[in-house]
Amino acid sequence: MLGQSTVDYYLGKDIILSSKEEQELEGILSRLRDFEPIQYVQGGVNFMGHRFRVAPGVLIPRPETEELVEIMLKEIPAEARILDVGTGSGCIAVSLSKGLPDARVVAWDVSEEALAIARGNNEALQASVRFALCNVLTCRPSREDRYDVIVSNPPYVLEKERREMERNVLDWEPSLALFVPDTDPLRFYRRIAELGREMLVAGGRLYFEINRAFGEATVAMLCEQGYANARILKDISGNDRFVLAER
Numbered sequence: 001m002l003g004q005s006t007v008d009y010y011l012g013k014d015i016i017l018s019s020k021e022e023q024e025l026e027g028i029l030s031r032l033r034d035f036e037p038i039q040y041v042q043g044g045v046n047f048m049g050h051r052f053r054v055a056p057g058v059l060i061p062r063p064e065t066e067e068l069v070e071i072m073l074k075e076i077p078a079e080a081r082i083l084d085v086g087t088g089s090g091c092i093a094v095s096l097s098k099g100l101p102d103a104r105v106v107a108w109d110v111s112e113e114a115l116a117i118a119r120g121n122n123e124a125l126q127a128s129v130r131f132a133l134c135n136v137l138t139c140r141p142s143r144e145d146r147y148d149v150i151v152s153n154p155p156y157v158l159e160k161e162r163r164e165m166e167r168n169v170l171d172w173e174p175s176l177a178l179f180v181p182d183t184d185p186l187r188f189y190r191r192i193a194e195l196g197r198e199m200l201v202a203g204g205r206l207y208f209e210i211n212r213a214f215g216e217a218t219v220a221m222l223c224e225q226g227y228a229n230a231r232i233l234k235d236i237s238g239n240d241r242f243v244l245a246e247r
């Protein structure tokens, strides 16, 4: 709020606040005391070197997801047709569009609130993603929808995992972005894999971020659906976090 650099902070310079600044600071502190995530208070988050606007109604992008985008940027052909399912703030789609300017990136979400923020980020960062309001669980792809890559970081937290979660997530981030029923943890992956069989070109690839407890189950489901080279990759903390496969 005061534009202080880290060096200013360590030098411990005294700052005299005006009454307007005092009020503003009190407003910020009261939001933090309510467990509002600091990224919502600050209004943005850094992701893949870009500043993404975030606000309640959209998931705050996580560092693991940056790892997924990094893997993709190394592997995907420059002119790939890419679909991002459950785009949220647009962090994956917009970062891919920035990193691969010749790619054609489409992004879906079921939340109008999320799409509005994603569109704003696309514009502010001068990327060229096309967005669509779409429920992946019920939509029917058209014949022209053909992709080389489908990526998704869908909701994957089990309802029973709520007990272990912090208030800043539970009270503030959208449940729609987080939870799947305990009885159907692979709901989104199964559906996206089914769609992929129609929408991916031969040799096209799936890139999933997953709940670390369901790597093996996701791979097994993809093999049953006829995907090749299904494999798990670990995140920087050593947890099973990504599943890749080829049609």
Ligand SMILES: C[S@@+](CC[C@H](N)C(=O)[O-])C[C@H]1O[C@@H](n2cnc3c(N)ncnc32)[C@H](O)[C@@H]1O
Binding pocket: 059, 060, 061, 062, 065, 085, 086, 087, 088, 089, 090, 091, 092, 108, 109, 110, 111, 114, 134, 135, 136, 137, 153, 154, 155, 156, 176, 177, 178
């Ligand atoms: C875990 S968040 C991921 C957001 C973003 N891709 C990221 O990595 O930060 C999952 C996203 O899926 C969206 N979503 C939930 N159910 C959906 C559905 N049935 N169809 C399409 N998107 C859905 C949510 O609105 C949310 O934006």
